[in-house]
Amino acid sequence: MSAKISPLAGKPATESQPVDVPALLAAYHDLKPDPAIAEQRVAFGTSGHRGSSFDRSFNEWHVFAVVQAICDYRTHVGVDGPVFVGIDTHALSAPAFESTLEVLAANGVETQVSTGGEFTPTPAVSHAILVHNRGRDRGLADGIVITPSHNPPESGGIKYNPPHGGPADTDATGWIAARANALIEGGLREVKRMPFAQARKASTTHDYDFLQRYVGDLGDVLDLDTVRASGVRMGVDPLGGAGVHYWRAIGERYGIDLTVVSEAVDPTFSFMSLDWDGRVRMDPSSAYAMQRLIGLKDRFDVAFACDTDHDRHGVVAPSVGLMPANHYLATAAWYLFQNRPGWRADAAVGKTAVSTALLDRVAAHLGRPLREVPVGFKYFVSGLYDGSLGFGCEESAGASFLAKDASAWSTDKDGIVAALLAGEITARLGKDPGEVYAGITERLGNPANARIDAPANQAQKAKLSKLAPDQVTSSTLAGDAIVDVTNKAGGQPIGGIKVISANGWFAARPSGTEDIYKVYGESFRGEAHLRTILEEAQAMVDRALAG
Numbered sequence: 318m319s320a321k322i323s324p325l326a327g328k329p330a331t332e333s334q335p336v337d338v339p340a341l342l343a344a345y346h347d348l349k350p351d352p353a354i355a356e357q358r359v360a361f362g363t364s365g366h367r368g369s370s371f372d373r374s375f376n377e378w379h380v381f382a383v384v385q386a387i388c389d390y391r392t393h394v395g396v397d398g399p400v401f402v403g404i405d406t407h408a409l410s411a412p413a414f415e416s417t418l419e420v421l422a423a424n425g426v427e428t429q430v431s432t433g434g435e436f437t438p439t440p441a442v443s444h445a446i447l448v449h450n451r452g453r454d455r456g457l458a459d460g461i462v463i464t465p466s467h468n469p470p471e472s473g474g475i476k477y478n479p480p481h482g483g484p485a486d487t488d489a490t491g492w493i494a495a496r497a498n499a500l501i502e503g504g505l506r507e508v509k510r511m512p513f514a515q516a517r518k519a520s521t522t523h524d525y526d527f528l529q530r531y532v533g534d535l536g537d538v539l540d541l542d543t544v545r546a547s548g549v550r551m552g553v554d555p556l557g558g559a560g561v562h563y564w565r566a567i568g569e570r571y572g573i574d575l576t577v578v579s580e581a582v583d584p585t586f587s588f589m590s591l592d593w594d595g596r597v598r599m600d601p602s603s604a605y606a607m608q609r610l611i612g613l614k615d616r617f618d619v620a621f622a623c624d625t626d627h628d629r630h631g632v633v634a635p636s637v638g639l640m641p642a643n644h645y646l647a648t649a650a651w652y653l654f655q656n657r658p659g660w661r662a663d664a665a666v667g668k669t670a671v672s673t674a675l676l677d678r679v680a681a682h683l684g685r686p687l688r689e690v691p692v693g694f695k696y697f698v699s700g701l702y703d704g705s706l707g708f709g710c711e712e713s714a715g716a717s718f719l720a721k722d723a724s725a726w727s728t729d730k731d732g733i734v735a736a737l738l739a740g741e742i743t744a745r746l747g748k749d750p751g752e753v754y755a756g757i758t759e760r761l762g763n764p765a766n767a768r769i770d771a772p773a774n775q776a777q778k779a780k781l782s783k784l785a786p787d788q789v790t791s792s793t794l795a796g797d798a799i800v801d802v803t804n805k806a807g808g809q810p811i812g813g814i815k816v817i818s819a820n821g822w823f824a825a826r827p828s829g830t831e832d833i834y835k836v837y838g839e840s841f842r843g844e845a846h847l848r849t850i851l852e853e854a855q856a857m858v859d860r861a862l863a864g
Contacts, residue, residue, distance in 0.1 A: 387493055432524040
């Protein structure tokens, strides 16, 4: 159950073999999936269909089929407004964008694409959908984002955001995936297409300035006047991602002291340091992957980074270095619910089942409802949309929150506003987020937590996702009585198991986006107790899987 940390972890990516981009692009066009092989079929994880052209799991056929299925789904549910299309900087995203536009134009769908071919962060697409749909009951817009998020350079991905602006729910993704697989099985005969050059010039294809519109509205969700007045020195590393050109525009628009440490875009992402397994992965919450930014921590009052589609964040505070995701999320919730008087008094704190239990204590201390959901940001969409949820977060460094007037800002994860919030916290409180977190834990308890990632094949992941509470036969966890064993949160399956005691918990579940499984653990009694929890978690899950 323990992950093997590669000896290359944290070292420059140049010490590993870079992805062969020409071969990757050739495979996208030349290789076709075999729908009889499960790994080559369209499958939506926690957010979209992802894979690699080398593995025949993300190729031209997949994109043609998924986009045609989205067109069919729009007809099925009566969505007839424009579709906003975003794209990140992964090598496979450019050809996938072309494939997407070829199908949308041939289907006569009004399509908004980024002006000048600018890259488009996920939250900019979500925000554009919400702005367009505000006050409408007809002509509603939706969106497609071409991204595999923080996944390695050889990855590709495509996801669908309905008119609520957030990730599609399982009813929508199930319908789209089933239709896409049927189209592939039929040899794409029902897919409508036109050449890309023709599609780009089609009367239904329009330019949309995502960058200026998103940047221009940031004052609605953040107190950037206080940031400017304080002179807080901020640094940002876009990690060569979709928001690479947004940060300079933000600094100039709001007159804040924001230094972009690099605007390099490289499809091999060779400027990264290697992640825990020796692979390139643009994960801003990983200390292994964030070596460049961590090395700059003393140059700024606060620094931050975002992943490739800018829906995740990582925050570096001078007092502590890279903050673990759970630490910053608890700090953000603590701060926001005390500094957003325009929010509803009953607006809830939202967290996934594998996020820190310190959020439970923060919510209780502030007199706020707590909403716990399975892993997947789609479970926060309705609350962020109607204002009943002030802040929603997941332990993998994804979060979004309401605008200052309690309207919906982005119903998908927004790494940009979560990162910039670190500057607002520092400006208003005169402490960096690491120091604020220390004050919270002095009052509410200091949890030790960890997540272990380890390889798992499809069969192992399937078995783990179906574990039932009665398969866990232990009555204690690290010396404490077990108070609950569950495979649900908020009445929904979590796709794994969670075991809870008064002083700690663990959860085990397969990743929805990679061939790994994850074991999460937390203790309010210290690191030694946490190690015991994780050891016992291994034994419990092994026994359950063997049974």
